[in-house]
Amino acid sequence: MDIVASLPESHLRAILVALCHDPRTHDRVIHMASKLAAAPSASNGSDQAICVQCNRAFSVLTRAGNSCRYHPGTRWADPSNEAWDDHYVNTDGPMETEENMEEWPDAFVWDCCQELGSARGCS
Structure with a gap:
C-alpha cells in the first residue's frame, strides 16, 4: 500500500479510470464515492476513508480506535x-x-x- 499512497493524484486517477472498465469494479467505485460524498468531513475531505470491514465512510480524525464492528463470517x-x-x-x-x-x-x-x-x- 505504500507505493499506492505515494503515487501522484494524476496517476491514481488514471489507474482508477482504467480499473473502472470492469463493470463490477465500476459499481463498487461509484458506491464508495457516494458514501464519501455523503459523509461529514472535518476538513477538506482529505480526512475521509472507507472501512475495509464494514464499507462505511469515516473521518480518520474523529473515529474511535475500535469503532468499527463487523462480521468475520459469511x-x-x-x-x-x-x-x-x-x-x-x-x-x-x-x-x-x-x-x-x-x-x-x-x-x-x-x-x-x-x-x-x-x-x-x-x-
Missing part, C-alpha cells in the same frame, strides 16, 4: 425466509448475490453469529 441465504418463497434457483439464479444481499439483507444469516444479515457486527 452471509448465507436463509431458505426458510419468505423472501425466497417465489425464488427458483434454476430460473432466478443463485440466492447468494450482492444484489439480493442488498435488497433483502434479513433473508440472510451470518454464519459467525447466526444473526440476521442486517445485524450490527459481532466482532
